[in-house]
Amino acid sequence: MVGKVFSNVASNYDLMNDFMSGGLHRLWKDRLVSKLSPFPGMKHLDVAGGTGDVAFRILESVNSIKRRALQDPLNDDLQEETRIYVCDINPNMLDVGKNRALEKGLGEDKSLVWVQGDAEALSFEDNSMDGYTIAFGIRNVTHIEKVLSEAYRVLKRGGRFLCLELSHVDIPVFKELYDFYSFSVIPRLGEIVAGDRESYQYLVESIRRFPPQEKFASMIADAGFQKVEYENLVGGVVAIHSGLKI
Amino acid sequence: MYRTVVNRILLTKNTGGGRRCLLRFPDLRTAVSSSRFSTTTEPQTFPNRPLNPADSSTSSSSTSFQTSSAAGDIPRQERKNPRAEYQGEQARVLQASLRHVLRLGWSEEAMIAGAKEVGISPSIVGSFPRKEAALVEFFMDDCLQRLIDRIDSGEELQDLIPSQCIYKLVRFRLEMQAPYISKWPQALSIQAHPLNVSTSFKQRAMLVDEIWHAAGDEASDLDWYVKRTVLGGIYSTTEIYMLTDSSPEFRDTWLFLDNRVKDAFDLKKTIQEATYLAEAVGAGMGSSLQGFVGKVIQR
Numbered sequence: 001m002v003g004k005v006f007s008n009v010a011s012n013y014d015l016m017n018d019f020m021s022g023g024l025h026r027l028w029k030d031r032l033v034s035k036l037s038p039f040p041g042m043k044h045l046d047v048a049g050g051t052g053d054v055a056f057r058i059l060e061s062v063n064s065i066k067r068r069a070l071q072d073p074l075n076d077d078l079q080e081e082t083r084i085y086v087c088d089i090n091p092n093m094l095d096v097g098k099n100r101a102l103e104k105g106l107g108e109d110k111s112l113v114w115v116q117g118d119a120e121a122l123s124f125e126d127n128s129m130d131g132y133t134i135a136f137g138i139r140n141v142t143h144i145e146k147v148l149s150e151a152y153r154v155l156k157r158g159g160r161f162l163c164l165e166l167s168h169v170d171i172p173v174f175k176e177l178y179d180f181y182s183f184s185v186i187p188r189l190g191e192i193v194a195g196d197r198e199s200y201q202y203l204v205e206s207i208r209r210f211p212p213q214e215k216f217a218s219m220i221a222d223a224g225f226q227k228v229e230y231e232n233l234v235g236g237v238v239a240i241h242s243g244l245k246i
Numbered sequence: 247m248y249r250t251v252v253n254r255i256l257l258t259k260n261t262g263g264g265r266r267c268l269l270r271f272p273d274l275r276t277a278v279s280s281s282r283f284s285t286t287t288e289p290q291t292f293p294n295r296p297l298n299p300a301d302s303s304t305s306s307s308s309t310s311f312q313t314s315s316a317a318g319d320i321p322r323q324e325r326k327n328p329r330a331e332y333q334g335e336q337a338r339v340l341q342a343s344l345r346h347v348l349r350l351g352w353s354e355e356a357m358i359a360g361a362k363e364v365g366i367s368p369s370i371v372g373s374f375p376r377k378e379a380a381l382v383e384f385f386m387d388d389c390l391q392r393l394i395d396r397i398d399s400g401e402e403l404q405d406l407i408p409s410q411c412i413y414k415l416v417r418f419r420l421e422m423q424a425p426y427i428s429k430w431p432q433a434l435s436i437q438a439h440p441l442n443v444s445t446s447f448k449q450r451a452m453l454v455d456e457i458w459h460a461a462g463d464e465a466s467d468l469d470w471y472v473k474r475t476v477l478g479g480i481y482s483t484t485e486i487y488m489l490t491d492s493s494p495e496f497r498d499t500w501l502f503l504d505n506r507v508k509d510a511f512d513l514k515k516t517i518q519e520a521t522y523l524a525e526a527v528g529a530g531m532g533s534s535l536q537g538f539v540g541k542v543i544q545r
Contacts (some may be wrong), residue, residue, distance in 0.1 A: 039358050058270030158335070158366035160373060221381040226332040227373055244373050246332045 012194040013051055013096065019189055025053075028238050029135060032164045033057040035231075035240060036131055043079045045129045045154060047119045047147075048137020051094025052100055052112075054164075055086045058133075059111055085124070087117045120146040124154045131155075135164040139210040148223035155245040161225055167232070167239035168212040174235050182207070213239050322378040336374065338364050347426055352378050352433050379442040382433045386449045389422045390456065397460045402461070409459040409511045416481055416507075417500055419453065420488060425494065431489055454478050476513075480506045 001212065017025045032054065037046065038061045039184070062082050088094050094114050095179045101107055117123050119141055132151045139149050151161050169175045175241050183206045190200030216239075221228045225243025232239050269447065343360025350356040354377055356369040374380040396418060403411050423430055437446035454477045483506060488499045 019251070035372060035379070037354065037369070038372070039354075039368050042369070130367045131372075156369075157368040158339075158361060158368070158370035160369045244332055246335050246372065 003165045008061045013077070014053075016190065016200075018123065018139055019193055020186055028164060028233055028240075029057055029105060030055050031233065032133060032135060033061055034161055034241055035215070035242060036133065036160065038062045038131070042083075042130045044084045044127060044131040044133070045087060045122075045124065046084065047122075047132065047134045047151075048089070048140070049135060049145045050090060050097050050132070052086055052097035054108070055084045055097075055112060055132055056101070058084055058106065059109070061105065063113075076143065078157055082111045083113060084111055085113045085115055085129075086121070087115045087119070089116065089118050111229050120150060122150045122154055124131065126153050127156045129154045129156060130159050131162070132159065133164070135163045138163055138165055139206050144211075144216075144219060145223065148220060148225075152245060157246060159239075159245045161243040163216075163220075163241045165210065165216075165238055165239060165241070166207045167210070167216075169236040171235045178237060182203035213241070217241055274504070286409055332373075334368065335364075335366060336380075337384070339366060339370055340381055341388075343381055347381070347429055351429050352436055354378065357381055368494065376441055378436050379439070379445070382436050383442075383445055383449065385433070386427075386446070386453075389419060390407065390449065390453055392422060393419050393453070394456060403460055408461045409507050412457060412477065412480075413504055413507050415457045415460060416477075416484065416503060419481075420503075421496075422484060423485070423488070427488065429486060430485075430503075434485075450478060450481070476510050480510060 001169060003176075019026075024043045034060065035043075039060050042058075042062065044055075044058055049055055059082075063159055065202070068130040077216075086094070086097060088097075094116060099105075101109070106112060115123070119137065120143055132155055134151075138144060138147060143198070148161075153160065169178050186204055187197050187201045191197040194200070210216070213232065213236070217228050217230050220241055220243045222246070226246050227244040228241070229243075230239050339357065339361045341360075342363045345363070346356040346359040350359060354371055357371045357374070357377065361368040361370055371377060393415065397415070403414070406414065426433070436442060451474065454474045456528045457478060458473055480503070483500060484503045487502050488496060491499045493499075
């Protein structure tokens with residue numbers, strides 16, 4: 001079901017994101033990357049990041065640090081070592097991402113590596129990644145605990161796990177408005193823009209099924225992460241959970 | 247005031263050992279920084295539970311996280327240790343970063359270099375709430391701790407008169423900053439940043455309190471605030487003077503400090519003298535005024 005959904009939505013994914021969130025998803029991803037604090041020479045894994053939004057932002061952030069005058073000559077070599085792995089289970093999403101990279105002129109950049117893979121069984125080695133992000137992907141996996149333990153496995157000591165996901169709203173009046181928007185407006189939008197009502201109905205239902213902020217945070221702590229925190233954006237429509245591996 | 251609070255806590259906690267240690271108040275600081283998240287709700291922190299696959303049954307229960315963890319058999323001591331670990335690692339990273347400050351400034355680059363030195367992924371720098379400010383605050387706490395050690399070990403401080411004691415302690419404290427003096431303006435600007443002001447103010451308040459306490463101050467009324475404010479002023483002005491001082495071993499700064507301390511102690515006398523003068527003038531004026539009015543009325 002999930003595979004079919006994303007093969008269907010791949011081509012219109014970015015457009016629908018803009019419509020549904022009113023362009024806010026760009027700001028949410030900016031916030032995610034600024035929380036990550038990328039640095040030159042970083043090995044980063046972005047899971048379920050098919051179309052490359054987060055990966056591009058990280059790359060831009062790392063390159064801009066380089067442009068700031070640094071006294072440290074070592075960093076020039078480090079710049080070459082930056083690797084951002086974009087992992088997605090769906091090849092269509094990866095293709096869209098590769099095309100976007102070409103459009104941005106990053107086609108030849110060896111920092112970006114596109115990998116097809118399953119978040120529950122990553123093909124990366126233990127203790128190999130400085131950072132792990134998963135943006136709007138974890139609600140689609142079958143076993144959240146497996147994804148979290150895989151994330152813990154591939155991260156180095158001191159590495160951070162960051163998850164950006166649609167979450168639960170508790171504010172009284174706003175909650176009703178949000179529910180109305182989710183169940184009435186979004187599937188209709190999906191029908192008009194992408195020609196696919198079911199996929200967006202699935203989307204809205206999967207958001208409700210996902211555990212609330214506190215519960216998800218406790219799951220992250222169970223996987224072994226320390227300093228588990230979450231930050232609500234737009235009153236809880238979106239939440240950024242973060243954890244540290246020590 | 248802080249000194250008495252710390253003493254009370256330590257008396258109940260420490261059973262033996264002569265070396266006093268300032269509690270870093272890490273929880274206080276995280277509480278302070280998390281309450282300043284203005285655009286979003288407070289970030290919640292969760293105690294880490296040791297990895298236990300059998301616990302998956304508790305995740306399906308509808309009770310809150312707090313009750314499920316209390317129901318477990320995990321001893322309190324064990325639960326505290328993993329949580330303390332990340333704070334220990336953060337402290338190690340900050341300690342190592344200080345060695346890079348002269349080269350790279352009070353910045354993320356210094357912290358990244360520090361993390362690499364310790365062998366931890368530089369991603370940990372992202373987990374500090376206010377990055378550079380965390381480094382500066384760590385340094386300030388470290389200096390305060392060294393000052394307290396000095397106060398405890400130095401017997402001769404009791405024999406000095408207050409003004410000399412204060413001079414010695416302020417000088418000792420400022421000398422700790424001497425190695426970083428080329429980058430200290432950056433640290434001051436970081437401390438002055440609106441997000442960081444409350445923490446840096448708190449640290450300075452503790453510093454000033456320590457010094458006065460060592461100088462033998464027992465006041466607890468309005469005088470307490472006046473004394474702290476005056477010493478805070480002396481400390482800050484000397485600190486800033488030190489930034490542009492190029493004399494060998496900061497001789498001019500110590501001279502400046504000496505003069506300021508003397509002024510402050512003279513100020514007390516000056517205020518008293520001014521009060522007497524005002525009273526005398528008032529009395530004099532009063533009697534001549536009375537005489538004049540009397541003459542007018544008699545006419």
